[in-house]
Amino acid sequence: MSSVLDADLLSPRVLADPYAFYAGLREREPVHWSERMGCWLISRHADCVAILREPERFTADPAAAGYAMDEALASVQNLDPPRHGPLRNLLMTAYRTQNHEALARELTRRADHLAGRLMTSTRPDLIGDFLAPLAMSAVGELLGVPEGDLAELGAIAEAVAYSMDTHLDAERARAAARARGELSDLVGRLLDGARPDAPGLLGALSRDPAPAGVMPSWVRHSVRIFLSAGYTSSYATAANAFVALQEAGVHPARALDGTALNELLRYAGPVHGLARICACDGEVGGRVVRRGEIVLLLLAAANRDPARFERPEELMLDRAQNPHLALGWGPHACLGSLTAKATLSAALDTAARRLPSLRLETPVRYRPQATVRCPERLVVTPTGAVS
Structure with a gap:
């Protein structure tokens, strides 16, 4: 059984259908120590939520669990309260000051x-x-x-997304450090060159200096994450949505409201x-987790947990009660989700109006x-666009 539960998440079989692997974990060993990855795999919704609600026990900050970390590399992603609050x-605040109606129109x-x-492409x-240019x-x-x-930005963000699986493929670690460094340099240039009267978050951040206790490098690394996740996660969200709709035989016009999204x-x-790191010994689902051990929350597994969702393997666009974890939970909820929802809404609306006969090969x-799931390509069968 252990070999089945410790499958290679980058194998063709699991990449094609990771949900079958997740279901096996939930049913057989929902809190599973993976020898292959050297971490705990958490697959139940209740356990994932409990971990996300206890940052003092399961931290995003490596230093809180005894790992060395350069303070200058901290960001909104790996700081916990109380230091996390002023930065977020x-x-x-910079995000809320934007003209979101104008953004939607554009x-x-x-x-x-x-x-x-x-x-008009020969092989669209x-x-x-x-989706990617959108x-x-x-x-x-x-x-x-x-x-x-x-x-x-696009080329670097793609490299960052590819490198997120270093826990599965150690050879990606060097590329990960290089990509993050290149993106941080780019963000530094953008922030340094931003004018207070300029539109967008960069202009807003140049108008509002960082509060006391927030290092400028924290802001730079947080914007780096916003840029990277806002791009790759956004088009991946939309790509997966189009696949799911076609497999369910549902037209995009039926998926335009907030409940469906x-x-x-x-x-x-x-x-x-x-990922989170255990900051103090304790139990999760009856298993003892020690300080310094990594817990990998399988959000996609939690989102199909039958103990939390009725008929979880079905796409139910009118599902009213939907406490999913696709965007994380609480103060560490995904920053890229803001852009992802706007991109998904625009893509589905336009497909419903302009591409009514859209079909994917x-x-x-x-x-x-494995960390960010996305198709390689989505080739469109010739259908013609509506003018």
Whole structure:
């Protein structure tokens, strides 16, 4: 049994259908020590929520669990309360000051333009020709990134997403450090060059200096995460949603309200894993977890836990009670979710209006990534766009 539960998450079999592996973990050993990865795999919804609610026991901050960490490398992603609060408030205040109605209009305009181009391609790819450039536009508009820097951002963000599986493939560690460094350098240049009167989050952050106790490097690394996750997670969210809708035989026009969007996130959200570190000995699901050990919360497994969701393996767009974990939970909820929802809404709305007969070629192949699940390509069958 242990060999089955310790399968390689990057194997073709698991990449094709990770949900079968997750179901086996939940049923047989929901708190499982993986010798392959050297960490605990947590697959039940209740256990994941309990861990996320106790940052004093299960921390995002390596230093709180006894690991060495350079303070200058801290960010909103790996700080816990109370240091986390002022930094997140700074970022969220900058976000709330943006003109989100104007952003939605611009995304709709951009999506309409991309839909027209999509069907003129000799072999149209929904990701490369439509969803990825749409997500890039969302990031550019929201943060106020100059258009000339967006191409550089895209290539680096792709490398960051690929490198997130270093716990599964140690050879990716060097590429991970290089990609994060390149992105931090780019963000540093963008923040240094931002004017207080400029639109977007970069302008807002240049107007509002960091509060006492918040290092400038924390802001830079947090914006780096926002940029990277806002791009790759956004188009991955939309790509997985289109696959899920086609497999369920549901037209995008039926998935435009908030309830349906939340169900798409639960059923096919791209972020499958989230790590925490045990800061003090304790129990999870009857298993003893020691200080310094890593717990990997399998969010996609929790989102299909039959103990929490009725008929979890079905896409139910009218699911009213939906406490999914696709965006994380609490103060560490995914920053990229803001851009992901805007991108998904614009993509589905435009597909419903401009691409009413959209069909994707099958079978769908997935990238060799376990932390962020996304198809390699989504080739569109010739259907023609509506003018």
